[in-house]
Amino acid sequence: MKSDITKVTSHINPNEALIFERSQPGRIGYRLPPLDVDEQPLADLLPQNFLRNDDLEGVPEVSEVDVIRHFVRMSTWNYSIDQGMYPLGSCTMKYNSRLNEKVARIPGFAGLHPLTEPADAQGALAVIYNLQQDLAEITGLPGISLQPAAGAHGEMTGVMIIRAYIDARDGEGGSAKRRTMLIPDSAHGTNPASAHLSGFSVKTIRSTSEGLTDLEHLRELCAVGDVAGLMLTNPNTLGLFERNIQEICRIVHDAGGLVYMDGANMNALVGVARPGDMGVDVIHLNLHKTFSTPHGGGGPGCGPCCCTKELEPFLPVPRIVRSGTGIPAGESSSATETAADFKLDFNHPQSIGRVKAFFGNYGMMLRALAYIQTHGNDGLREATEAAVLNARYIAQGLTSDFEKPYNNPPMHEVVFTDKRQTRKGVHTLDIAKRLIDYGFHPMTIYFPLIVPGAMLIEPTESVGRQELDQFVEAMRSIAREAIEDPELVLNAPHTTRIGRLDEAAAARKPVLRWKPKRKADAAP
Amino acid sequence: MKSDITKVTSHINPNEALIFERSQPGRIGYRLPPLDVDEQPLADLLPQNFLRNDDLEGVPEVSEVDVIRHFVRMSTWNYSIDQGMYPLGSCTMKYNSRLNEKVARIPGFAGLHPLTEPADAQGALAVIYNLQQDLAEITGLPGISLQPAAGAHGEMTGVMIIRAYIDARDGEGGSAKRRTMLIPDSAHGTNPASAHLSGFSVKTIRSTSEGLTDLEHLRELCAVGDVAGLMLTNPNTLGLFERNIQEICRIVHDAGGLVYMDGANMNALVGVARPGDMGVDVIHLNLHKTFSTPHGGGGPGCGPCCCTKELEPFLPVPRIVRSGTGIPAGESSSATETAADFKLDFNHPQSIGRVKAFFGNYGMMLRALAYIQTHGNDGLREATEAAVLNARYIAQGLTSDFEKPYNNPPMHEVVFTDKRQTRKGVHTLDIAKRLIDYGFHPMTIYFPLIVPGAMLIEPTESVGRQELDQFVEAMRSIAREAIEDPELVLNAPHTTRIGRLDEAAAARKPVLRWKPKRKADAAP
Amino acid sequence: MLHQLGLNSAAELFDSIPTDLRLSRDLNTTAALSEIELLAGFEKLAAGNKAAQRTSFLGAGAYQHYIPTIVDHIISRSEFFTAYTPYQPEISQGTLQAIFEFQTLVCQLTGMEVANASMYDGSTALAEAVLMAERVTKRSKVVACGAIHPEYLDVITTYVQHAGIELVHAPVDAQTGQASDPTLLLDNKTAALVVQSPNFFGCIEDVAALADKAHSVGALLIVAVTEAISLGLLKSPGACGADIAVAEGQSFGVPLSFGGPYVGLFATREKYARQIPGRLVGEAFDKDGRRGFVLTLATREQHIRREKATSNICTNEGLIALAATVYLETMGRRGLQEVAAQCAQKSAYAARRIAELAGFSIPLTAPRFNEFVVRAPLAAKELLSCLASDGNITGGLPLSRYFPDRPNEFLVCVTEMNSRAQIDSLVEGLTQATK
Amino acid sequence: MLHQLGLNSAAELFDSIPTDLRLSRDLNTTAALSEIELLAGFEKLAAGNKAAQRTSFLGAGAYQHYIPTIVDHIISRSEFFTAYTPYQPEISQGTLQAIFEFQTLVCQLTGMEVANASMYDGSTALAEAVLMAERVTKRSKVVACGAIHPEYLDVITTYVQHAGIELVHAPVDAQTGQASDPTLLLDNKTAALVVQSPNFFGCIEDVAALADKAHSVGALLIVAVTEAISLGLLKSPGACGADIAVAEGQSFGVPLSFGGPYVGLFATREKYARQIPGRLVGEAFDKDGRRGFVLTLATREQHIRREKATSNICTNEGLIALAATVYLETMGRRGLQEVAAQCAQKSAYAARRIAELAGFSIPLTAPRFNEFVVRAPLAAKELLSCLASDGNITGGLPLSRYFPDRPNEFLVCVTEMNSRAQIDSLVEGLTQATK
């Protein structure tokens, strides 16, 4: 019975064509109320040459039940958190509470127009304000903007703030000399891309054999004198806490730069340590990681940017403030903070400007605040503890069978490699694919780039010991298979509706949309 | 590509133990607000011997995410309407509109207590009243009770009404002689069971080779003089309209009996013909068939009982009426019928009494009314037409490969048999199981009982031609397989997570609940 | 498609219906409404349900309890709510395993050995229990004792009227509110003694004592529970000696919804398994030894046994049973204990406060769970209607709805949903209304 | 578990964090709330959003349209909303096929050849389009012409500030409301001409003419659409000659939700496919020839290209793109046409009625879709605030929010959700407020 629970079973799974292949002229899936005003001839309203002339050809014509079946069937082809452990390192795939979904759908929020007069949207603004307060307390950084729509967007915002600060501090001439952003070789690709968007050129810092930032190299690069800042992930993408973080910040600060921290890994720190206390100047958070807003198959996210008091003037506008109060940001906000008068504050001449229309991904803010409030302060810390404990448990469970390239105990995620398995020709990709047959979503693979054949495993706090044991058992079983029957692993997955797709061919001659078959090709 | 769409694929499917096997002491999945009144020692509130003394041992202890994963995983083992055609004959598995689900969850309905003073529940009562009006119009029978919770419950109600009517009409002595209920051999099992509950003994009427009620036999049985009534399904369970229905009613009426019509097959008649116009005295409807309320894996249902003016005094109480109006039942109700004063009317001394606490399965009434209103009068008729057309299309498509025991063109469902396939040892059960491999839920099998190896197919109006063609193609392919590779069919299904279960063994030594393993049995 | 069938019009599809039976006009129902219009119409009707959003102390067979958010999410999964009764086990294991868990949970809570896959509701479950007792004992008298929910009694009366069963009532003890001693009514023709606990007046019956009395004449004891949350705190029917236990499962995560759909729980002793009405799910194995679940003991049922079946029930309350299962598993062992304890504590607090009010009394002395009768200094119906209009509080159920001879009494129910502030405003409202 | 790891306390898990960096106190956030308390708190806050339930004529980049009920049901399926970006195609085909359909629909509606898997919203999509034009043309000047949504302009300004791009504005023609002729601003350094149509004032631009002008200097034409429903009726950007088309997809089944999450549509010509920012899904086959879909052309992206990537975007708006896909497939060809036509008709009706009012005028003469500017006889902000408090109507957007020099003007938007009765009461309200 034990293995019955650890491996998947095969079961029937429906096929479903593209909706365009199912379309039948004349079918409809909608009904609108009849037009209740006098209808004017279209020609009286709009010039002919402004009107569509393709009759929307190609847009599907299907019934409501067609649409339901279409998506329900397709959905069964996905794996999801609700079906099991989803240990994608760096992605923090934790449980997405149903309650938070309900909160986001309360009509008083879901139906509210963003350009509503602030006086008529006090509840919505209170949510933003309260969340800002909570995030300031959690990060130890008092300046918060919730405008960025995802982590990378938050990075761009943060880096632009660094740039604006330096431009203001050093003046045109001085700042023109500071155009270098230091980024460790282990960093996520969004870091250099975001730095580039702000006009910085990127220099890469090496990691030590311990998996930490190489202080010598950092000092060397800082000595050049062109450093605007450093973008550091902490815990870093190997799951290790940069224990020299204070020293690192000192070096960068002494060289006239600022320290940006990529907060994607905050799930290891919430309630336990605060970036603001470490000397970091600005960070982004991923509410869609640490604060459990659902990933939705690729978004939406929300990437708040949090900074020191010194950098606050540069945050995007509008800022959401409470009028006439000087309440320190660290002070806790209560669940029902409405008495005060919340307003939009545009009056920040040094601001980098707007990074998105309206206020950002508001629905995600509702969910994140609900997460913070249902956990409570002790619950937040306990979640962090459980996340780290679970990663540690996996680290221990897998060391006998997989190469663990760094010795330091990991925080919320742990990296292994395929070094031992490659001897039999089995690589990380194969192990990942084989994991599917065991009922798990694979871990993050080949990231960070500095670890050859990396397997980055982040269990999060949302799994119990039973599931952790099953995962460890599955991985160890794959390790055995890699020795005893490498073909089995090389050809995995064996249980999915399709096999590995030819991605190279797909990229060579990309087909990025459906097109109607030309008459001649079509079946009679 | 064509066959790609017609057959299922195998795909990964998670295993999941019983929740009791996943339970871990100390885990919790709930949180209540703290008790906000002074806590009394339990002993002060309740005598010790009234308190539970087992500490609820065995009740599971799991987290919220455990529960979510548990049910999401299990759900993937089901087939459902939303995944495809579900052609269970007699069950009318049509699309369950999402809109209706939303209506049933409007807080003003979902949160309303059934013992609310009627003056404070006018909206809820209006819904019942409006639905009564619409069902009266649809059936042509003015007396409606929505109290019965399902079809069989409606049958019991209807038969009790017949009994009460005859008791009242014939007096104690006379009625004691009328204790026979006539039921065709093709009837659903609930019919005789319901008749029995009302103290009737059942005599079975033969069907003709045409598949219709044998009038001769009916006359013969009626001549005995003990007949209280006839329970007839129309269209009958072979999918055929009893074209002699008027004559049948006459015979029964002339013999002093009443005619009960099982309305389970009303999906063939709505908007096209009305039982009340045929001479029927009382029927039940299945809102969970004809009016699309979801089956929910076995309920809830709603089985309104509809009767003639003459039988109205015998309907269950309370009846929901509009005070002071004499609006004929046939008159249409508008969507927003609230102005009037709706009330509960208990004053029906001849009533058979209550058949259920409160008002019946109210949530289903909301959905059914929404169904009627979104379809509109033309839409209801069109749905009926489509349902019959679809069944006719399947009948035509399958006659070349399967034995069709009755020649008459079917209404909304059609019966075939396994006669040709049995030659190769392939039976209805095997064909049904093989259909699973093609991505369809099997049809109803071995019902009606009078057709050996019956396969009763009801496509409903909720499938398009593409799906009908795929179904026909699948069935014909199975017919070929039965000849060319009977083993394939005999061992079907091949794609499901479990194979055919040993039902005989299960019934021999039934295990009807989980029990903890005794310490000795448990794994260390 | 019509064409392909050799037909010229949709009307020809109905040629087998005699022309004079065909409707030659449109149905006199509304024209089709769009989603927008339909929702607006129902929202307007819902607004006419003035009581829906009020603070409420109404119980009496339907209870306002907290429903964890995940319940509705799970029962709204297409795979559950758009499936039929699990006739094809290979593609219905989700439903089947869930029902198997439901049956187990019902057994655990009621302290019984076997439970079925659900009945329509508590009232019909009780009626079926009475019919089953007759089958098991082959005796024809049934004694209903004490304060049984009047609507449940009505339903039993309807069900037994043609079953040759004599229904006898044992009165309520006016002081305690419990059943008075039924001994004199019990005899060797008695099939069952029926008791509800907590009873309609909120009083907990001495079920164990009644069990002994029933068993001493060879009758079964049937216990009905309308407030299933009480099972988290009170000794289970099984532990008290019940032979059949039925309950209304609405308290387990099911919205009030103006009275339905709810779900009837039905449990009994293993030896009566083949006499149970309704569906049963059992464990089974495929030929490779994989565990699964199937509908079983079908020979009891109407589709095989027809008029000799143990019941006529076919469609039951599957999805609501699923909701109850999700509820019970989410609350779990500790949650059920806590919610029951909160109900008892809050109800006791409310009773203490009301008892202190001038002119009010709590007349019945038996131990209570979360409901109690209040005697007011004036007509309860008027008092409560005052409270509703002035304080926007539904204060309880005027007993005159069922008992015209109890004009001044009303039944108050307090659950974990009633905050102390709500209870205090009820007390305040009662004070004001009698000033 | 701690024990098994050789640890004595949870604190030891964090030994790699220097002690002085560890928080030695509890976070100063609230204590844990139960579901009941949390919901009550948020319901209370929601009630503070007085405008949420008002009849509304507010558009200006976010639109109130009907959302078919099935949209939320589908995007609430666990399989969709709790999945990650589809990195593992074998177990992500649901998401991948849906995105492929999304890309196709975006192409069909915009009249373009390729579309990506979504951007954050319309404003950032437009900013990314500007950056892409610079990459494609290797030119550095961008001309933004006519009435572009002020918040979109702000976002572009932020994005281009360090990209060495010069942003130039071509003014609005005061009479028509369309862009005035940008010819003089265009030159051979111009990377792109940017236009919004219908523009911020609701005026439809002559996009085809602008395309010719841009192309004549070798610049790209970028068209932005904030009201995507207009694509059901108006000639597509592609048909007008656009090189990049971006749109805000909120109108396609996405709730207003105080400004997000929404979804940016981004489409261009096939030849620029490798310059597109963000994710792309393409068709692929496994070794048995089965069709599937994968993320493709990843070499454009940051996780491979790092600072040389076409964009830094990673997480995008997957679930909202799915919502838009469900919306578009449910409404379908005919539904999109009908909803667009209803918007145009109702808006025209409202404009006719308001133009008749004494003191009011509709100052701009260009053709409109569903928004128009009204000039009032008094300050629009006060007028609208009157309307809100007296008539419970949100009458539109006072242009003074963005243009202090237009105190008396406001922008009215009318959609299929506004009944004639609502429009009439707006007209009535305006009459009353100016009496």
Ligand SMILES: Cc1ncc(COP(=O)(O)O)c(C=O)c1O
């Ligand atoms: C370490 C790290 N930084 C940044 C990001 C970018 O965040 P987003 O995808 O929300 O833009 C990610 C997410 O994948 C990440 O893992």
Ligand SMILES: Cc1ncc(COP(=O)(O)O)c(C=O)c1O
């Ligand atoms: C013909 C017929 N009659 C009666 C019934 C009983 O209806 P229900 O299951 O709702 O009790 C059914 C349903 O299975 C049926 O098909």
